[in-house]
């Protein structure tokens with residue numbers, strides 16, 4: 001949305017960032033498997049480039065020998081040598097390209113896979129903090145930049161450096177005085193390149209961050225196209241987009257300017273030196289101090305060095321873009337995934353500080369809660385990682401016991417923390433204090449995989465994936481069979497509309513399930529939650545988008561499922577509350593009352609107001 005455009009990320013640019021070389025060295029673990037090919041390719045390129053430098057020596061022999069002696073056979077032979085050398089150079093450069101193309105595409109794919117895997121393992125708190133476009137651009141354009149760097153500049157910085165070195169020796173060996181004239185610009189050029197490198201590195205980083213912001217806006221606009229059109233916000237959205245593109249354009253222009261001046265210096269200084277050497281050499285030939293062949297060889301060697309020198313500017317530019325891309329890639333990869341993601345562990349480090357739970361005048365604070373089965377919250381406190389440090393926690397001292405097989409409704413005004421509390425059970429977040437146990441097992445000691453096997457969730461906002469209706473449902477149960485699918489669809493009252501889809505359950509439901517109605521998506525999400533027959537079921541107002549008739553049907557089927565699980569159901573309507581055995585009232589992050597619907601309706605004015613729909617915050 002135009003108004004929700006994220007703050008430009010240019011301030012992420014760190015002026016004190018470490019050197020490009022240090023950044024690029026971090027690519028080694030990914031490059032290691034293909035190192036043999038890369039080294040072979042680099043050697044082939046160095047040989048090819050050095051062959052190019054032999055051509056001037058053949059020319060010298062040709063001019064001073066067969067040409068001076070007017071020997072046509074020798075001239076043909078010399079011409080043949082030059083042709084063969086040229087062909088060998090071209091073939092070797094082709095071989096280099098072939099050697100690196102496939103393995104480097106593999107490196108890019110491996111890095112992309114590693115990033116995706118890591119993103120899946122990072123906690124929800126990370127995804128709350130990072131704009132999606134920044135992650136997208138890191139997984140796409142940044143990785144392309146890295147592949148280009150590994151294919152081209154990495155090899156050619158080495159090849160050109162070697163060529164310049166060998167060429168310099170050849171020049172000095174031919175005629176050291178002329179060689180010195182030609183090599184005079186080397187020191188100033190090195191100083192200029194170092195200044196350029198630092199400036200370009202910062203500009204590259206800024207540009208890539210801005211590209212990430214732009215990607216975020218595009219993604220939000222595409223996902224929110226209905227809202228944009230519905231509210232006629234396309235103009236303001238386009239304005240916001242234009243502003244970002246202008247910023248990106250300014251950064252790209254700065255890069256182009258920097259590249260233009262380094263290119264200018266890299267071209268002009270060697271040209272001036274070649275001009276000076278030509279004048280000096282001609283005078284020496286005229287004086288008879290130098291053979292014409294040596295001057296020809298000298299100048300052709302100097303001309304052969306022109307490209308390696310001129311190209312250093314853009315090779316450095318590409319290397320700096322790759323260094324910025326590496327930094328951006330590893331900023332995500334360095335984020336710590338939950339230690340317990342694939343195995344055992346304790347996300348809190350200490351399993352969460354144990355605090356005394358408050359007594360809300362209910363048997364929920366039984367001292368033997370820990371040993372008890374069911375779902376037990378003991379003194380749970382939670383604060384969002386990105387909340388202001390002095391703000392009160394979102395959840396305070398939550399102590400609640402949902403007995404095995406019991407269904408507990410969670411009722412509270414909007415913003416009281418209901419969704420937050422339900423998110424703790426599948427370990428989307430970990431409590432900042434206190435603990436949660438599932439059938440007596442501390443949730444903090446369960447791996448996410450174990451917790452996932454025990455708990456299933458259906459959120460208020462049902463998210464579906466670009467897959468078939470059946471695949472979306474089956475995501476909820478690793479070993480679920482066709483019969484489970486049918487049962488889950490029946491429970492969610494989704495079998496009717498799924499069967500009516502053009503290909504039944506095999507129908508693609510489109511990106512985010514947008515080809516379905518809100519109520520249909522909600523029912524598929526509900527089917528996904530129940531398909532795996534979970535031990536614990538967490539439902540966050542899963543019936544809010546259903547019409548009264550369908551809601552009644554879903555509730556009737558749900559009643560059977562709830563009878564076999566331990567469930568926590570966020571409820572806003574009396575009809576949903578009636579599915580539950582007991583109700584917990586959440587008020588400003590605290591459980592203030594627990595009892596049956598009728599008890600609370602009678603004794604608790606806040607609950608009565610919420611259920612009557614009159615409360616200001618009630619939904």
Ligand SMILES: Nc1ncnc2c1ncn2[C@@H]1O[C@H](COP(=O)(O)OP(=O)(O)OP(=O)(O)O)[C@@H](O)[C@H]1O
Pocket residue numbers: 128384385386387394412413414415416417418419420421619
């Ligand atoms: N990712 C987050 N970072 C920081 N604060 C958050 C985050 N998500 C929610 N909050 C805050 O936590 C509080 C509780 O939000 P929560 O979504 O749990 O309320 P809720 O009771 O489920 O509300 P509703 O009935 O409207 O869905 C709110 O003040 C909200 O602003």
